[in-house]
Amino acid sequence: xxxxxxxxxxxxxxxxxxxxxxxxxxxxxxxxxxxxxxxxxxxxxxxxxxxxxxxxxxxxxxxxxxxxxxxxxxxxxxxxxxxxxxxxxxxxxxxxxxxxxxxxxxxxxxxxxxxxxxxxxxxxxxxxxxxxxxxxxxxxxxxxxxxxxxxxxxxxxxxxxxxxxxxxxxxxxxxxxxxxxxxxxxxxxxxxxxxxxxxxxxxxxxxxxxxxxxxxxx
Ligand code: SF4
Numbered sequence: 668x669x670x671x672x673x674x675x676x677x678x679x680x681x682x683x684x685x686x687x688x689x690x691x692x693x694x695x696x697x698x699x700x701x702x703x704x705x706x707x708x709x710x711x712x713x714x715x716x717x718x719x720x721x722x723x724x725x726x727x728x729x730x731x732x733x734x735x736x737x738x739x740x741x742x743x744x745x746x747x748x749x750x751x752x753x754x755x756x757x758x759x760x761x762x763x764x765x766x767x768x769x770x771x772x773x774x775x776x777x778x779x780x781x782x783x784x785x786x787x788x789x790x791x792x793x794x795x796x797x798x799x800x801x802x803x804x805x806x807x808x809x810x811x812x813x814x815x816x817x818x819x820x821x822x823x824x825x826x827x828x829x830x831x832x833x834x835x836x837x838x839x840x841x842x843x844x845x846x847x848x849x850x851x852x853x854x855x856x857x858x859x860x861x862x863x864x865x866x867x868x869x870x871x872x873x874x875x876x877x878x879x880x881x882x883x884x885x
Contacts, residue, residue: 669715670749673707673741674854677728681845681857682810683771683794684828685734688725689856692750695742697775701802703859703883707741718752722760731764735828739773744785754791769793769828775800778819793825794818806860809835 671693679689694710695702702708725736736757743750757770771794774781778797781789789795796816804813809832811818818833820826837843837860844857855867864883871878 668718668749668752670718670721670753671711671714671741671746672716672721673704673714675721675724676847676854676856677725677733679737679845679856681843682737682739682773683735683769684832686732687735687737687768687771688729688733690721690736690738690753692738692741692743692746694745695740695775696745697742697799699775699800699802701883702800703855703864704740706882718749718756721753722756725757726760731766733766733768735769735771737771737773742775743772744774744776744781744788747785747788751788751791754788758791767824769824771796771829773797778817789821793822794820794829802861806837806858809837809841810858811837812858 673691673693675688675690677688678686680686682689691704691707693707693714695704695708698708738750738753754770760766761768770792772792774795774797776797776799778795781795781797796811796818798816801813801815804815806812807814808816808818818829820829820833844855844859844863847854847856855864864881868878868881
């Protein structure tokens with residue numbers, strides 16, 4: 668089974684608790700205004716890779732020492748068969764190697780919609796952050812971009828690990844972003860507060876570093 672991915676990284680420490688694998692899927696048909704990940708919107712067959720290959724990368728990169736896996740995008744539920752194959756592979760890996768990582772998944776679809784259409788997929792996820800990003804609503808809670816987005820606990824592991832975070836308010840001092848450099852491209856990972864990206868761009872330009880293309884145009 669092939670899955671279309673934008674990128675993967677380890678460790679990610681700003682999208683869920685602990686040191687995590689981050690997997691960004693490619694393709695999103697929702698198009699929230701103000702999305703900072705617009706580079707993930709287009710469907711791009713050139714970004715397909717095998718689920719087995721992605722799992723192998725997860726095993727090798729983490730050395731089987733990880734706290735969780737965060738699946739985001741893009742819209743993970745826009746490729747349900749591939750997401751199902753990925754979740755099955757991750758759950759089997761966790762069980763076979765007796766690991767205890769959790770699986771957190773983001774989606775821009777409404778919770779009721781996901782429960783109606785994808786209940787089987789939700790059974791393999793520990794925690795879910797659904798609902799579209801709404802630029803007009805402030806960032807109020809950890810790991811969520813706008814105040815309409817809940818943190819939904821779907822498993823016993825999810826309840827144990829995330830219960831204290833459901834209503835946890837984001838603090839100005841929280842680490843929200845990570846930076847990765849890949850050749851002449853820079854990736855920012857995390858959930859920026861309003862104005863963070865514009866401030867970052869201005870700060871870089873003030874030091875002579877111009878961005879030729881960014882993923883967060885309004
Ligand atoms: S915030 Fe998520 S669901 Fe919304 S447009 Fe961006 S990638 Fe798609």
